């Protein structure tokens with residue numbers, strides 16, 4: 001019997017679509033049946049983003065109260081041997097279309113009892129979002145067996161300019177001497193190694209075991225100093241999202257002033273708190289070493305950071 005794989009993805013710029021193509025080609029080459037379900041939020045989110053629309057998705061993304069998707073094309077009772085979730089991060093949370101899928105009746109039925117591979121592509125902060133995704137997958141009855149994280153390879157400080165520029169103008173090219181935004185072409189092409197490993201694993205029924213199939217392939221890299229910044233960001237985002245939600249629902253003009261204040265807060269944070277906290281973390285590195293090592297160990301699961309030997 002031919003193995004079958006469901007890929008569920010959402011991409012605005014096409015970055016995640018390119019990653020899905022590169023990663024799944026070896027599966028197609030191996031004769032595996034592939035259904036690619038592209039999530040379609042109803043109504044669609046804009047890209048590039050108008051400024052306030054970009055801010056307006058913040059509260060509902062963080063609170064996991066997403067805009068719904070159109071019903072999937074695939075039948076909810078269809079059987080797949082493996083599910084690949086290809087998702088992005090919005091405000092330290094899974095992007096709304098993936099949250100909506102995982103919360104939907106059809107999504108839960110498609111995941112129930114299935115092994116799930118998570119593939120995230122984002123600027124560089126995916127840890128908190130991964131915690132939320134793991135919970136959503138578990139609540140849907142899926143078994144998360146592997147996780148691959150792809151992040152912008154350019155310096156974190158440069159991405160504070162290049163990512164918002166890309167999101168708000170649609171342009172991701174070189175800008176003011178800064179490298180292009182996003183995951184680069186080599187990183188994208190190299191995701192084929194995961195497709196090869198999955199095709200081999202499926203050929204040996206390894207998806208039926210409760211064990212990762214992508215170990216030793218440098219599936220993730222956990223950057224220690226970003227972990228504590230993310231945790232602080234999550235706490236602040238919980239307060240801000242509750243406050244803005246209190247002012248009105250998504251799309252309502254009444255919450256524009258609160259969104260404006262939140263934008264100001266974000267800019268001030270990036271200009272002041274982020275560099276200071278990075279410096280303090282460097283200075284306190286010996287004191288934080290054990291805590292960071294434990295966090296790194298936790299977030300490297302299940303697929304690991306080890307490279308091929």
Ligand SMILES: Cc1cc2nc3c(=O)[nH]c(=O)nc-3n(C[C@H](O)[C@H](O)[C@H](O)COP(=O)(O)O)c2cc1C
Pocket residue numbers: 010011012013014015016017054057088089090091092093121122123124125126163167
């Ligand atoms: C509203 C919004 C918020 C985002 N927040 C984050 C974030 O918190 N962390 C991060 O690493 N990337 C963040 N990103 C970048 C996305 O994760 C992703 O890399 C980018 O949107 C490109 O994905 P695409 O394939 O959908 O075009 C954000 C993007 C958007 C549109």
